[in-house]
């Protein structure tokens with residue numbers, strides 16, 4: 505059995521980290537799948553999906569860590585195309601674009617502190633995440 509839905513985002517900030525575990529749980533429940541997996545995947549090249557702690561200090565640490573590894577700069581080769589989001593692409597590569605999570609007994613089977621986040625690196629525009637539930 506397959507069940508597909510899309511989450512929509514239009515962030516106020518250029519970079520944002522949005523907790524989406526409740527939305528994914530709702531979709532899993534609605535799917536009726538008891539045993540299977542759910543794919544949660546950003547449909548963009550400047551956004552990502554990751555699993556980690558929902559703790560505001562850590563989220564700030566992640567943001568600083570990404571800015572350190574892939575800082576906003578004017579001199580990326582990508583900007584020769586007229587774009588200015590070279591750092592957004594690199595940050596998205598570091599976070600990766602998708603996660604696959606287990607469903608057991610009809611519920612998202614996450615570890616105690618595991619939470620799902622949408623990471624926006626080039627926001628203030630319409631973005632989507634696909635949530636595809638697979639199983640029986």
Ligand code: ZN
Nearest residue numbers: 587589590593
């Ligand atoms: Zn670009």
